[in-house]
Each structure stands twice: as structure tokens, then as C-alpha cells.
Amino acid sequence: MIAVEHLSKRYGRHAAVEDVSFVCEPGTVTGFLGPNGAGKSTTMRMICGLTPPSSGGATVCGVGYRHLPNPGRQVGVLLDAAAQHAGRTGREALTLSAQLIGVDRRAVEEKLDLVGLNAVAAKRRVRAYSLGMRQRLGLAQALLGDPRVLILDEPANGLDPEGIYWMRGLLREFADRGGTVLLSSHLLREVEAVADQLVVIGRGRVVARGSKRELLAGAGTLVRARDPQTLAGALRRAGLAVTAATDGALTVPADAGAVGQVAADAGVALLELRPAGGGGLEQMFLTLTAGDSVKEAVR
């Protein structure tokens, strides 16, 4: 289990992470969502004792990460798949970690096999690895000590669709066996498919937190009209918040009955009216974090 309490990190006057709190329970996959630069990686580095927090703290398995006697046997960490020595072979990188945390050399072959790096790949130097292969190597490294907790930063980056599907299965199974998984992503679809808990972060702050079901249920109704502008105006006059997508669909945080009534009163013909469902989270994500990425790029 992972508990994050009021974690903050300031660089000068810039607050990279501000008062972030959440808990990851055993048996669950927690998706840590946010646009680039929102503070996901900084938060995860603080959890793993690599970045000292400005205030607040985090515990893993009940103690601060730095107080875990042999963390590799309790927590599997993959913070950046690119952070491997380019001049080392994949097998050598794993062998070093195995020696460090005191697991049998057989575990190296076992994990290489598990993540789908064959003998040829294991013999090659990491310099020649694609990002997807580095992710697989990093995942093998994280799993090496048979931990009960996994902390993975953007593990799907660079994986092909088959690899992403495979990894979802692996993480799901890990959690179903009682493990705790925290994984970050800026790709909503990736997290939505595997997580049962969500923590959404924007500009260093938690903007939404809860079970996926709760957050999806709160996503409201999706409505499409022949004349979306008139409908949007009518909905706003009725006191409802409207989020417009580029394809003309509107997402409204109200049930279908209320939205249909507003449309009927305004005399607008509807093309589609349904619960926002899977797409709702995407709307929420875009709304909650709107403009962050742009600001990040411009800054």
C-alpha cells in the first residue's frame, strides 16, 4: 500500500507539486493521470525518496521509502525506462540489480522471459534497444524482487498495441493477487482500461480523485443536436455547465431526462442523447487540465 500525505515540492517560487494526497490500496490499480508537466513524475520520485519533498511525506508498506531495508524486494520501481546505461547489455543490467537485492540469478532469466525479451535481445547492449524494449527491461527490473507494490511512471510509452495489451493484463493480474499498483500516464485511454482508482493531477494539484466508476458516473450526459449552438445556449440558460467537443457533441453534468427536457423546451432536434460513459472521463480530463500543456510548452 502507498500513502501520500500533503506532498509538496517547490523549486524557488514555482510549485511543481502542491498538497497532493492519495492512498493506493492493495488489490487495486491506481491510475495517476495528468498532462505533461503536471507533477506526476516529481510526485513519484518523492514517493521513492529520490527527490526530497518541500513538505509532506509518503509511506510505502507503512514506512517512508528510505526506511525500507531492502526496497527492491518490496517495491518495484520504474521511473524512466530511458535511464539505463547504454553500454550495458539487458541481461547485465538485470544481473546487477539481482545481485544488489539478493535474488537468485535464475530470476533474471525468468523475468526476461516474462517481459518477452528473448536471448538475442538480452545479449544486446541497451543502446540498441527501442523505447518499447527499454520499457520491458525496466518492467523486468521492477518485478525482479517479486515485490508487492509497483510504482511505474509512464510504462506504456513506446510499447506497441500488443505490448500495451500485454502490460494491462500483467498489471491487472498483479493487483488481483493482492498487489498494489500506481501507474502514471498522460494518455487517458491507457489508464482507463486498467485502473480501478484514479488520481487526476493538473498544475501540481489533485483535481479529481476516486474510483473510476464514481468519476465516470459524474461525467453526465452526452448530447448531439442539429443546432448545437442553440442547444448550448438553452442548456446554459437552464443553469447547466456545457462542455463542447470539436465534433459538436456537448457533455452536460445532468441526467438524460433533464437535458432532453431543455432541448424539447427550446425546440431543438436531437441527433444523439446518451450517458457520457467511456468518453466522459476524457471530457473531464480535458476540462480539468485544459490549457496546462499549452502553458507548459510556452513557458
Place this chain on the structure above:
Amino acid sequence: MTTTTTARAGAPRMAPPSLVRLTGVELRKLADTRAGYWLLITIGLLAAAIATVQLVVPDARARSFADFFSASLLPVGVLLPVLGILSVTSEWSQRTTLTTFALVPRRHRVVLAKLAAGTVAGVASVGISLAVAAAGTVIGNVAGGDVSWSFEAAAIGHAAVLQATGVLTGLAFGMLLLHTPLAVVLYFLLPTVWGLLGDMIPALRAPAQWLDTGVTLMPLATPDVTAGQWARVAVSLAVWMLAPLLAGVVRVVRAEVC
């Protein structure tokens, strides 16, 4: 694909890795990358090359085992600090610190292991110098020369101090600067500049006798080191090795890793 990712509950495997284990890992890291591997090969080849010169070139001809031994210390001693520097800076440039410090969050233990591994490597290099000297002596005699086996065992201890402190100084510069080119350049440049200044400025001549490692460490390549010379070794190493080492350890332990 079936998985074996078990999330086992509590197990008797929580003991932190011992310093011996950590040192073993650090020693392995010195040789398991392409750069590290070739650096070690180069050190060995340089020692062999010097011995060859001493066999072939009349003016440089070695007359004893001791000649071969002391001559091999210099080329080896030039590259050993680079081994020390790379041991630290390659982890930062390749960002393997993310893994290292995630697995061993008590960073001072990693630092201790690196210092221990560096010391082992420095002392082990003396073994290479001995082997090269032995080979040189045998070949010299077989080739019809008259090379004596005369050698004073005290030279081995002095050489071990010289080479081990060389690696440790490299580690210190590496930890202080955390940047390969900067650490390598400064490591070679600072003592040279200091030596030049000592030659040029009369007021610096006296302190240079105590602080210029190019001068103070020279006696360590011989079997005879006086108490006064040991004092100069100690003072110069305190400035060039110990001070950057302490500052470097503080930096590494506190640094944000990303």
C-alpha cells in the same frame, strides 16, 4: 503469455544488502560496460607497452625487476583516477542513479561501496604492475640481457597507497562535479596549473612542496619514503582527495535524482 508475478506477503528477505555485496556490485560495474571494459584493457596494455619500451629502447633499458615495476606505476596511475571518475559520473550521465538509489535509498552506503571498490581496484592494479615487471624481467633475461630480480617489498605497499588514493581522488572529483568531461579536465588541469604556478611564483614554492601532488607523491613510486615525505603525502592528499571527497559525498547524498 502466463505470468509469475506473485505478490507474496511478508517474507524473510528484508535484510538490507551488506557492504560486501554492494562493493561486489560496484566492482562489477567497473568492468561491465563497454567504456569501463576498454578502460581496464587500456590500463593493462599501457603497462605492457612501457615494459616493452624498457626492453627495446637502449636508453630506457630496465636493469632490474624494480625498474620495470616503478615504471609501470605511472601510466597505470594516470588512468586509474579516470576509472574512479567514471564510476560516479557515468551513473549520473546515464541516469542509472534512478535505479541504484531506488534499490539502495541510503545513499551513503552506495558511496562507501564505491570507495571500497575503488580501493580494491587500485590495489589490484599493483598486482598487474608486478605481473608486468615479472614478465619483463623474464623476457629481458631470455633475450640475453642481464636483468636482476632485485626488489624491495616495501615498494608494493607504497605503490598500493599511490594507486588506491589515485582512484579515490578520481571518485572525489566525480562526486563533487557529477559530470564526466568537467571532472576529467579539472582532475588533470588543476594539479598542472598549480605546479606551473609553483614554478613561476617564488612565494608559492614552499607551499608547493606540500601541496603539489606531482611532487609529493613521487616518493611513493620508490621503496624508501621518509617520515617527512609521508607528512607531505598526507597534507597534499588532504587537500586534493579528502576535501573534494567530503564535499562530494554531501552533494551525492543530498542531490535530487531525476
